[in-house]
Amino acid sequence: MLAIELVAALVAGAITILKARTSTRVEIEASIRLAQLFVTEALQLVPADAPPQQTLASLPLQLRFLRHVRISVLDAAGAPVAQAASTTGLDASAKSERAPAPAWFKALIAPSIERHVVAVTARGRQIGSVVIASEPNDEIAEVWENTIALAWVALAVSAAVIGALYFLFGRALAPLRGLTRGLTDLEHRRYTVRLPAPKTREFVALATRFNALAHALEAARAENVRLGRRLITAQDDERRHTAIELHDEVGPSLFGLRAIATSIKGVADKAADELRDMLAERARDMLTIIEHLQVINRALLNRLRPMALGHVPLGELVSQIIRDRAREHPQIDFSFTAAALPRSYGDTVDLTLYRCVQESLTNAIRHAQAKHVAVRLGEGRSADNGERRVELTIDDDGCGIAADAPRGFGLTGMQERVKVLGGDFAVGPHESGGTRVHVAISIDGRQRSEAGGLP
Numbered sequence: 001m002l003a004i005e006l007v008a009a010l011v012a013g014a015i016t017i018l019k020a021r022t023s024t025r026v027e028i029e030a031s032i033r034l035a036q037l038f039v040t041e042a043l044q045l046v047p048a049d050a051p052p053q054q055t056l057a058s059l060p061l062q063l064r065f066l067r068h069v070r071i072s073v074l075d076a077a078g079a080p081v082a083q084a085a086s087t088t089g090l091d092a093s094a095k096s097e098r099a100p101a102p103a104w105f106k107a108l109i110a111p112s113i114e115r116h117v118v119a120v121t122a123r124g125r126q127i128g129s130v131v132i133a134s135e136p137n138d139e140i141a142e143v144w145e146n147t148i149a150l151a152w153v154a155l156a157v158s159a160a161v162i163g164a165l166y167f168l169f170g171r172a173l174a175p176l177r178g179l180t181r182g183l184t185d186l187e188h189r190r191y192t193v194r195l196p197a198p199k200t201r202e203f204v205a206l207a208t209r210f211n212a213l214a215h216a217l218e219a220a221r222a223e224n225v226r227l228g229r230r231l232i233t234a235q236d237d238e239r240r241h242t243a244i245e246l247h248d249e250v251g252p253s254l255f256g257l258r259a260i261a262t263s264i265k266g267v268a269d270k271a272a273d274e275l276r277d278m279l280a281e282r283a284r285d286m287l288t289i290i291e292h293l294q295v296i297n298r299a300l301l302n303r304l305r306p307m308a309l310g311h312v313p314l315g316e317l318v319s320q321i322i323r324d325r326a327r328e329h330p331q332i333d334f335s336f337t338a339a340a341l342p343r344s345y346g347d348t349v350d351l352t353l354y355r356c357v358q359e360s361l362t363n364a365i366r367h368a369q370a371k372h373v374a375v376r377l378g379e380g381r382s383a384d385n386g387e388r389r390v391e392l393t394i395d396d397d398g399c400g401i402a403a404d405a406p407r408g409f410g411l412t413g414m415q416e417r418v419k420v421l422g423g424d425f426a427v428g429p430h431e432s433g434g435t436r437v438h439v440a441i442s443i444d445g446r447q448r449s450e451a452g453g454l455p
Helices: 002-045 052-062 090-097 103-109 137-172 174-187 201-268 273-304 314-328 347-368 409-420 445-450
Strands: 069-075 080-084 115-122 125-134 333-338 372-381 388-396 424-429 435-442
Touching (some): 002 069, 002 115, 103 137, 137 174, 174 201, 201 273, 201 409, 314 333, 314 347, 314 372, 347 372, 347 409, 347 435, 409 435
Antiparallel strands (some): 069 080, 069 125, 115 125, 388 435, 424 435
């Protein structure tokens, strides 16, 4: 709008200057012709027997009301007898009150100076001359005043029009601003946003379609979260069953084999020398293999599912893994802070939080070269919609991680698991140095029911 007003002002200014230049030229030409006529008539009115000096001196008084011209009376020798300004009398007072136009405006408006000479004769001989020269300054000053007045009027009208349009369009386009904010909310995955019904009929359909889209996205997100939780739950159930099989079947079998190998070793110790040495060596080999299989079995059990999960409160479960890491790496200072937490949020959420702590501690120990690792677990509320959620934060003072650094399988697995549960996962450099991992998972009614009626 301002650009249009500026272009219109430039066009109007150019047209005004062209018109003013034409009108000034016409006005000056008319004044010159009128001055010539007045001079001729004034000379005819002078008595024939009047002295030459009196005739020349009386001419300026007779021509004192002529405008836009400067009249000079010269004697026969070319010396000035008297000189009348282009404006005298009433016009002189007007000229004294009118401010002169700027030089640049004069240069655009002013026509070329015209000069005419009228001879004054008496008794057949020339006694002097009257020089008529154009004087456009007062006309240019008048045009300048008119232009300034019109410019102020145009500026006031334009300001009023812009203000009215701004008010009217602001009210008419207010639904578009609401739509912009709504689209921003959708971009940030806040699908609960809804647009109020606008007063403008043309925008009602747009708001209705937007609300329908937001509702569909919200439903799709809820369905994706539900399916993701079912998938994670199915995976966890399969891991749990596999862990039970390893614990209940493979573990006792290995224990039985260890007992048999130990018995064989005891029998070998009582046998003959040659047979004893051979049997003892074979028994030792069997015990070594069995011990190795037992270590692998325990590791698989822990990777598939912590055996304490579901039997030990979440806070104690996380505290236990931190104590284990502190015992294994005494050169690193570990700290754990947990707010008042329920016993469990359900196996799926508890296992997700446990895996995030496990992977984050492993990364801090292996890659960050950290001296201190702080783990915080508690509840908070989302800044977007006030939704209650459980939050996990792991900070270390290690070498840090670049924001654009590629993520390994561990971080990717954590992020995917948290996202499937509808949570937020973030990892990046900490403001005071090192690395921060932040996990937030919403606490809904289903999770609470899975947890067994938690408060």
